[in-house]
Amino acid sequence: MNTPRSRCETVLGCIAAVLALSACGGAPAPSAAKASPSAPALPTACPSLTPTAVADCSPHDYNPAYKPPPGWNGPVFKPSLAFPKQLPKDQPTPWMKYDFKTQAKEYLMAARAYIYEGNVGRGASDWDVATNPVRTWYHMPWRWYGDHGREFVHGLTMEMPSAPGALDPKQKDWRYTWAVAMYGPVAGFTLGQVWRDGGAAPPDLKAADFASGALVTKLLFTTATASEVPEVEGAYEWPADVYTDVQSACPCVTAGCPRGITTVRLIQIDIAIKDPRATETVWVFGNLVYDKNAPGQSAWDKMVPLGLMWGNDPWLTAAMKDQKPKQSVVFYDRETSPFATFAGIADLPPDVGGYEHLGCHGRLSGPVDNPKSACLSCHATSQYPPANAFPRGNISLCDDPATNGPLWRNIPGGTVWKTCVAPTFALDYSLEMASAAQNYYQCRRVDTACDDPATPAKEPEAMVRRYQ
Ligand code: HEC
Numbered sequence: 001m002n003t004p005r006s007r008c009e010t011v012l013g014c015i016a017a018v019l020a021l022s023a024c025g026g027a028p029a030p031s032a033a034k035a036s037p038s039a040p041a042l043p044t045a046c047p048s049l050t051p052t053a054v055a056d057c058s059p060h061d062y063n064p065a066y067k068p069p070p071g072w073n074g075p076v077f078k079p080s081l082a083f084p085k086q087l088p089k090d091q092p093t094p095w096m097k098y099d100f101k102t103q104a105k106e107y108l109m110a111a112r113a114y115i116y117e118g119n120v121g122r123g124a125s126d127w128d129v130a131t132n133p134v135r136t137w138y139h140m141p142w143r144w145y146g147d148h149g150r151e152f153v154h155g156l157t158m159e160m161p162s163a164p165g166a167l168d169p170k171q172k173d174w175r176y177t178w179a180v181a182m183y184g185p186v187a188g189f190t191l192g193q194v195w196r197d198g199g200a201a202p203p204d205l206k207a208a209d210f211a212s213g214a215l216v217t218k219l220l221f222t223t224a225t226a227s228e229v230p231e232v233e234g235a236y237e238w239p240a241d242v243y244t245d246v247q248s249a250c251p252c253v254t255a256g257c258p259r260g261i262t263t264v265r266l267i268q269i270d271i272a273i274k275d276p277r278a279t280e281t282v283w284v285f286g287n288l289v290y291d292k293n294a295p296g297q298s299a300w301d302k303m304v305p306l307g308l309m310w311g312n313d314p315w316l317t318a319a320m321k322d323q324k325p326k327q328s329v330v331f332y333d334r335e336t337s338p339f340a341t342f343a344g345i346a347d348l349p350p351d352v353g354g355y356e357h358l359g360c361h362g363r364l365s366g367p368v369d370n371p372k373s374a375c376l377s378c379h380a381t382s383q384y385p386p387a388n389a390f391p392r393g394n395i396s397l398c399d400d401p402a403t404n405g406p407l408w409r410n411i412p413g414g415t416v417w418k419t420c421v422a423p424t425f426a427l428d429y430s431l432e433m434a435s436a437a438q439n440y441y442q443c444r445r446v447d448t449a450c451d452d453p454a455t456p457a458k459e460p461e462a463m464v465r466r467y468q
Contacts, residue, residue, distance in 0.1 A: 239263060383418070
């Protein structure tokens, strides 16, 4: 229908709510207390979203409803949108020296060095990716839109809330994860093919087809303080204009919240690499987490590999209690991990969580990701119209074939996850692309739902696969 849907009726908007184990669309809230014995249950009647009125649907750098306050003299985010016009040739891919299956740590550390190059050690210009002296990185257009849209200091978007007690038993208030993703030159070329004029014209969704060697990284910051969550002590900090209403009974998920300048701390770096050696998915996803006890001089040295995955292990099901995934490598030490108390780890039932574990059944996810899901499983659903696919049931059913079987298929990048009534565009594992496309059309009140014949897709043309 050509009417706005509430955030919780859309796949991307609902993910945050699902991650938080919070109320969605007025349904009774699952108990947030599961995350930690000390976490209070959510009220069941949190307000639903009233979409912010948007006067103009031209591209913006950040959500214009939240402008810099008078006298602000800090940085103001400007997305890097001067995408390469040709597919860049001869780009270094230092991770390719390593076999990600047997040299997973080396692979991730090579990617880390590449990501840091020209982006860190520049003081106030850190991550000002358009002026990186080594190579330019790029941002996704159309991420400014909505209550969780880009804030004005660093372009962060709200990814998910953490209920009181979810990160640490000492956590008294709502805390939020805010993040920003950057696309390297090869990935940036594809952004420019989809968003030909920086997002002013309709996206060419059939061009969402990343070339081999594309690398995307995402910095995830938490608003948690070290006094509540000691693991974040010494982490890299940014000021950001984020939700300030931390004591509300309801999370700022359904309705957004007032914003104000707050210190946020880097706890996770996500990495996605298109690597044709991952024959079943064509993507390798990995992450680094902040470990305050790791050796090294700077907070950047202390971002340590947590793991990587190149497939979903479709054979692995909830009935196989004593089996581990073979397509995820997780360097997680249950005894010494700095994130041992994070939601989804400490509270896992022993039948699924008897070994190092961050996602469903030991597959890779992150400390601020959904423990019932995994990187590739969630990202494989990227398409427009959205697939609305989430793990259902409790965590011990996360890979139960009857409940959640389709989520654990291995599908190659560029494959539609769920064929909709309307023509469907695979977005090659990019959930930011999916979010951006939804934002573009939601702003115009012409969003398309997967199962709704009354909302035909915008461009009923066949997908053209060029790079695999
Ligand atoms: C439950 C779903 C879910 C899981 C699990 C998940 N992500 Fe994401 N990821 C998202 C969403 C949604 C976005 C888009 C940003 C947003 O709207 O929050 C995203 C964005 C990203 C991006 C930015 C690039 C892009 O175009 O999407 C990267 C890189 C990324 N995730 C990597 C990872 C890694 C690595 C893991 C595992 C450690 C992971 N993700 C686990 C949902 C998920």
